Structures are given as structure tokens and as C-alpha cells.
Amino acid sequence: MLELLTATGLALAAGLNAWIPLVLLGALDRFTGLVELPPAWSWLANEWVLLILLVLLVVEFLADKVPGLDTVNDVVQTVVRPTAGGIAFGSGLGASTVAVTDPETFFATQQWVPIAVGVVLALLVHLLKAGARPILNAATAGVAAPIASTAEDAGSVLIVVAAVLAPILVLLAIAAAIAATVWLVRRRRRRRSARTRPEPDASA
Numbered sequence: 001m002l003e004l005l006t007a008t009g010l011a012l013a014a015g016l017n018a019w020i021p022l023v024l025l026g027a028l029d030r031f032t033g034l035v036e037l038p039p040a041w042s043w044l045a046n047e048w049v050l051l052i053l054l055v056l057l058v059v060e061f062l063a064d065k066v067p068g069l070d071t072v073n074d075v076v077q078t079v080v081r082p083t084a085g086g087i088a089f090g091s092g093l094g095a096s097t098v099a100v101t102d103p104e105t106f107f108a109t110q111q112w113v114p115i116a117v118g119v120v121l122a123l124l125v126h127l128l129k130a131g132a133r134p135i136l137n138a139a140t141a142g143v144a145a146p147i148a149s150t151a152e153d154a155g156s157v158l159i160v161v162a163a164v165l166a167p168i169l170v171l172l173a174i175a176a177a178i179a180a181t182v183w184l185v186r187r188r189r190r191r192r193s194a195r196t197r198p199e200p201d202a203s204a
Contacts, residue, residue, distance in 0.1 A: 002167045007092030009163025009170035011085040011118040012177065015125025016156040017064075018077060018084035019057035024160045025091060026050045034164055041091035064149040067142030074130035078123075085122020086115040092163070125177060132184050 013021040026044035028035035043049055063073040129152060136144040155173075162169035 010088035089118020
């Protein structure tokens, strides 16, 4: 149960920022005893991989703070974040090496399922984030972009830390994601209703 919550938390964090969970997982494995990655994912702790992930993290960190550019970044990340979520979920569940090195066994033994679950979880969070950002930008003339982005990055870090140290707290992240989804759906319905509502007759 705790292992599943850890994997879920890592995937959710990837939906907010693709690189934060991967960087933290690799760094915690390499420099601390808090995480021991399974053999299939030990490459995340390689110093060159960590350096590349860190550079990509900095690029996304900056791009996501600029109104307009953040929307473009979200389009690009539609592929990247779910992929990172699949990797994070798979590593969190301790996927075996065969799931990565032997495609035939990978599909025959259904070891692709954890990765697919991670992809879906990260994609759902990403779509929520990408859907909410234009609304916030429009409502605040772009002022909210860096604030919202910083909050999302901080949330991603906190979810990873919780997933590693206290997986039960991931339930709070799940509840927050559900609440945010309800808010976004209601907000979109209100905007759609406002567009279709007939304007009052000025001549009356």
C-alpha cells in the first residue's frame, strides 16, 4: 500500500513538473540513503543524467514563469510530463530490469502496467495545470503566472518528499487534485454559460 502511494505521489509530482521528481529521486539515491532505486532505474542516479535533468529543470522553471511562454511550455510538456510520470511511477514500484530491457517480456508479463498508470496520473495533473493556467493569466493579466508556477514547483517538491518520507500524506495530494479538478470544471462551465447568455437589450 505504501509503495503504491509512493509511486502515485511521484507520478502526480511529475504532472506539475516533469523534472523535479526525477532529479530528486536520482539525487536521493546517489547522495543519501533515503532512496534505493531498483536496477531498472539506477541510471537516474548517474551524474551525467542528473546534470542533464538539472539543466532541463532550470529551462522549464524559467519558461513556466513567463505569461504566454508558459502556455507554449505546457503544450510541449504534454508528452514530457506523462513520460516522466511513467518513469517515476515505475521506479516507485520497483519495476524489474526486464521491464526496460526486454520488450517482449515487458508486454507479456504486464510489467508495462505501472508505467502506463504513471503516464495517466501525470497526464491528468498536467491537463489540470495546463487548463487552469490560461484562466489565471486572463484573470490577472499574466501577473499570476510566476506565482502559480512557483507554487506548482513547490508543490511538486513537497509531494516527492512526502512520497519518500511519509507516503500516507500523498492522500492529501490526491484530495487536492480532485478539489482542483472540480474547481476547474465549474469555472469552465461558468465561462461557457456567460458566453452563451444573451446580452440585455439596450433599447428596452
